[in-house]
Amino acid sequence: MAGPEFFLYLPQLRMSVDDVTARAVAAERAGFAGIAFMDHLAPPLAPTSPMWEAMTLATWVAARTTRLRVGHLVLCDALRHPAVLARQAVTLDHASGGRFELGLGWGSVPDELAAYGVTGDGPADRVARLGETLEVLEALWTGEPVEYRGRFFTVDCEGQQPAPLDRIPLVIGGAGPRTLALVRSHADWWNLPTYAAERLEELRPAAGPARVSTQHLVAWVPDPPRRDEVVGLAERRYGAMGGLVAGDGAELRDRFGSLAGQGVDRCYVWFADFAPPDTLASFGDQVIGPISR
Numbered sequence: 001m002a003g004p005e006f007f008l009y010l011p012q013l014r015m016s017v018d019d020v021t022a023r024a025v026a027a028e029r030a031g032f033a034g035i036a037f038m039d040h041l042a043p044p045l046a047p048t049s050p051m052w053e054a055m056t057l058a059t060w061v062a063a064r065t066t067r068l069r070v071g072h073l074v075l076c077d078a079l080r081h082p083a084v085l086a087r088q089a090v091t092l093d094h095a096s097g098g099r100f101e102l103g104l105g106w107g108s109v110p111d112e113l114a115a116y117g118v119t120g121d122g123p124a125d126r127v128a129r130l131g132e133t134l135e136v137l138e139a140l141w142t143g144e145p146v147e148y149r150g151r152f153f154t155v156d157c158e159g160q161q162p163a164p165l166d167r168i169p170l171v172i173g174g175a176g177p178r179t180l181a182l183v184r185s186h187a188d189w190w191n192l193p194t195y196a197a198e199r200l201e202e203l204r205p206a207a208g209p210a211r212v213s214t215q216h217l218v219a220w221v222p223d224p225p226r227r228d229e230v231v232g233l234a235e236r237r238y239g240a241m242g243g244l245v246a247g248d249g250a251e252l253r254d255r256f257g258s259l260a261g262q263g264v265d266r267c268y269v270w271f272a273d274f275a276p277p278d279t280l281a282s283f284g285d286q287v288i289g290p291i292s293r
Helices: 018-031 056-061 082-095 108-114 123-140 177-186 194-207 224-241 247-264 279-293
Strands: 003-010 034-038 069-072 102-103 146-149 154-157 169-175 189-192 211-220 244-247 265-270
Touching: 003 018, 003 279, 018 034, 018 056, 018 244, 018 279, 034 056, 056 069, 056 082, 069 102, 082 123, 082 154, 102 108, 102 146, 123 146, 123 177, 169 177, 177 194, 189 194, 211 224, 211 247, 211 279, 224 244, 244 247, 247 265, 247 279, 265 279
Parallel strands: 003 034, 003 265, 034 069, 102 169, 169 189, 189 211, 211 244, 211 265
Antiparallel strands: 146 154
8 A cells, every 4th residue: 555645844934935945846856745834924933033925935836846736734714815815726726737735724823813913813713714714715616606694704796717727625724623524514635733643543533525634743864873963953943842753764664654554645744954955855765755656
């Protein structure tokens, strides 16, 4: 049985646009199936660090790659009206030749949304708004007239053209019951975040027909003598998050290769060393290549 496909998760902060592009090109060359960025108004835990806007950067990267699918883990619903988001997604869908995937969530950093004056709504309201956004998106993507009356949105229009090339894949991440209800109703992919990695078997039935992806924070060990150095640096940077996976090629082949048997079709890999091209090339040679054969 072939293993899961791999996406590079690359938070777009503390690096130039050229650095991000170089990593995307290297990921494509290394055999990654796609790349995903984050979506914030300020970087979590590093609010003054330089960071690039999510949709603009995805467009730039899509234009400079040929095979790589491009998306986000995940766009924050509250930052865009669904009619605007529908247009953006279809534009990227056509411009990339169908390589755009739309990841959506209801906002993981409420203090950020309040600080920038976006919304002070609590979790229940943000989840409900995301549900309406998904309904409006799917209606607009038909290309037909839309009459929609919801709690958050009222849409009465002649529709939007062009329609998507095909269905734009929807990725929804999370582990709560209200989020999983949206996954069952709308998502092509359910992403299980790092904080819930051990609950896959328990939560899988609640995701319905959506395919499963998992997210992994990885400390890539290029050679055994550097193991303590690599793992120590990764733990200093990300130890508070939990879920760190450390290993060389053989260890990570075993780790990721076993996930296919658990029903996982995709792994989002977040490298603790910020994914320089040599790390991506080594991971491609020693993990992606052998697993995909």
